[in-house]
Amino acid sequence: MSSVTGSVDCYCGRRVVVRTSWTDLNPGRRFNSCRDYNKGGCRYFEWEDPPMCRRAWMIIPGLLRKKNALEMEILNLKCSNKKLMKVVFFLLFCVFDMHLGDLGNEEA
The missing domain is CATH 1.20.5 (Single alpha-helices involved in coiled-coils or other helix-helix interfaces)
Structure with missing residues (x-):
């Protein structure tokens, strides 16, 4: 699940999306990434939430x-x-x- 944030742009110049990690290391932790992060995009990544x-x-x-x-x-x-x-x-x-x-x- 992802949603567009208001003001942050990725390295592609597009608005980043907020996604939620469900890994054992970061369960439920939100992060910003390029829309095409998993499809060869610019690989922009930034945590939205602090560590648990x-x-x-x-x-x-x-x-x-x-x-x-x-x-x-x-x-x-x-x-x-x-x-x-x-x-x-x-x-x-x-x-x-x-x-x-x-x-x-x-x-x-």
């Missing part, structure tokens, strides 16, 4: 990993839920079909 304190540096990566694991678990549970709903609807259809079959036999 040691405690935050130690805690945040673990929290991010836990968040990602929980999001993956949610996706897996949603997938399982969809499968279970299909089974439930199939079983309801079978029961309903059997009931209609019994009604047809009673009329004959």
Whole structure:
């Protein structure tokens, strides 16, 4: 995710963008860079935020990993839920079909 800042220009003469680092060494730390930093741009780079304190540096990566694991678990549970709903609807259809079959036999 990136956004354009107001007044800083990179070496290309264009406005820099603010990006967020999610590495273990700088989790959540914002920096300014050339728009084309990862595509062979001028390689302008400057930290927007000061370095994090040691405690935050130690805690945040673990929290991010836990968040990602929980999001993956949610996706897996949603997938399982969809499968279970299909089974439930199939079983309801079978029961309903059997009931209609019994009604047809009673009329004959």
